[in-house]
Amino acid sequence: MARWLALRDHRVTVLDNLSTGHREAVQWGELVEADVLDPASLARAFDGRRFDAVMHFCARSLVGESVLDPYAYYAANVTGTLNLLEAMRAHGVERLVFSSTAAVFGHPHSDRIDEEHPKQPINPYGASKLMVERILADAAGAYGLRSVALRYFNAAGASPEATIGESHSPETHLIPNVLRAALGTGPALKVFGEDYDTRDGTCVRDYVHVDDLAEAHLRALAFLDTNAGAHTFNLGNGQGFSVREVIAAAEAVSGRAISFSVEPRRAGDPAVLVAASDKARAALGWAPAYDTLAPILETALRWHRNQPY
Numbered sequence: 001m002a003r004w005l006a007l008r009d010h011r012v013t014v015l016d017n018l019s020t021g022h023r024e025a026v027q028w029g030e031l032v033e034a035d036v037l038d039p040a041s042l043a044r045a046f047d048g049r050r051f052d053a054v055m056h057f058c059a060r061s062l063v064g065e066s067v068l069d070p071y072a073y074y075a076a077n078v079t080g081t082l083n084l085l086e087a088m089r090a091h092g093v094e095r096l097v098f099s100s101t102a103a104v105f106g107h108p109h110s111d112r113i114d115e116e117h118p119k120q121p122i123n124p125y126g127a128s129k130l131m132v133e134r135i136l137a138d139a140a141g142a143y144g145l146r147s148v149a150l151r152y153f154n155a156a157g158a159s160p161e162a163t164i165g166e167s168h169s170p171e172t173h174l175i176p177n178v179l180r181a182a183l184g185t186g187p188a189l190k191v192f193g194e195d196y197d198t199r200d201g202t203c204v205r206d207y208v209h210v211d212d213l214a215e216a217h218l219r220a221l222a223f224l225d226t227n228a229g230a231h232t233f234n235l236g237n238g239q240g241f242s243v244r245e246v247i248a249a250a251e252a253v254s255g256r257a258i259s260f261s262v263e264p265r266r267a268g269d270p271a272v273l274v275a276a277s278d279k280a281r282a283a284l285g286w287a288p289a290y291d292t293l294a295p296i297l298e299t300a301l302r303w304h305r306n307q308p309y
């Protein structure tokens with residue numbers, strides 16, 4: 001995101017607790033050490049700087065982990081966000097773009113999920129993000145905060161020049177695990193559940209490229225110039241791919257066979273999550289440049305090929 005903003009002539013300050021090696025962001029702006037769970041560090045970061053807006057990405061974001069350790073999720077995602085909102089209010093910053101998630105919906109009641117779909121999260125991660133959406137709605141009325149919550153479906157892919165990609169330790173996301181299995185740089189692939197009510201029994205997700213998400217943030221920021229209040233948008237491609245289809249597509253783009261074992265279901269996983277993004281298309285003029293899986297996987301594969309591991 002820092003790169004995307006800087007390339008469009010925004011001045012960027014990155015606040016990070018530096019626990020996860022995000023130092024590469026420094027080339028796109030100023031890097032300031034701060035932690036959302038340490039209000040004093042936020043005050044130091046905001047003091048003497050004049051921010052026009054905040055984009056808030058910081059969160060714990062692993063569905064399975066959130067079921068096992070909910071306190072950590074509510075602390076980082078809800079308390080952490082409140083601390084950030086307080087720092088913004090104390091320093092007169094009135095615009096926020098917030099990373100929300102498809103996980104606020106829980107089990108879907110329709111094939112494509114629009115913004116009006118019932119929100120009944122089935123894991124603490126989704127619940128924590130929904131709580132923040134509610135806080136933002138209340139903050140609009142009480143303090144005049146302007147906000148956009150962008151509900152990402154499954155963020156995926158890497159920058160096309162293969163300089164920024166996705167890697168976690170331990171890795172829990174499907175696409176990095178599939179590609180590392182293809183390249184022989186990761187552990188054997190496990191498929192979590194083959195008994196879901198889907199076309200091949202594996203979970204279906206809507207994969208959206210990170211650059212398309214970055215572009216949506218830029219557009220959300222511009223949207224707040226002319227729109228007060230708290231707004232939500234679902235961001236996805238509108239197409240679902242099953243775990244087995246992701247594996248088959250990764251075999252096609254990598255030219256490698258990928259073997260896997262079938263394991264029990266992972267806690268907190270809904271069967272299908274596919275976005276209806278018509279509202280973002282209409283209000284933000286947003287349209288994903290990567291509109292299907294293969295080109296998203298190609299960018300991710302290029303990046304993974306360049307990793308030393």
Ligand SMILES: O=c1ccn([C@@H]2O[C@H](COP(=O)(O)OP(=O)(O)O[C@H]3O[C@H](CO)[C@@H](O)[C@H](O)[C@H]3O)[C@@H](O)[C@H]2O)c(=O)[nH]1
Nearest residue numbers: 061063101102103153154172173174177190191192203266
């Ligand atoms: O090694 C793996 C990893 C994942 N999966 C499955 O693949 C699917 C996708 O999993 P993953 O890549 O972990 O994404 P999600 O759990 O769908 O969650 C992501 O997508 C959410 C929105 O849908 C975001 O909010 C979350 O932050 C993000 O982790 C799920 O059915 C998993 O059970 C496997 O079978 N094997």
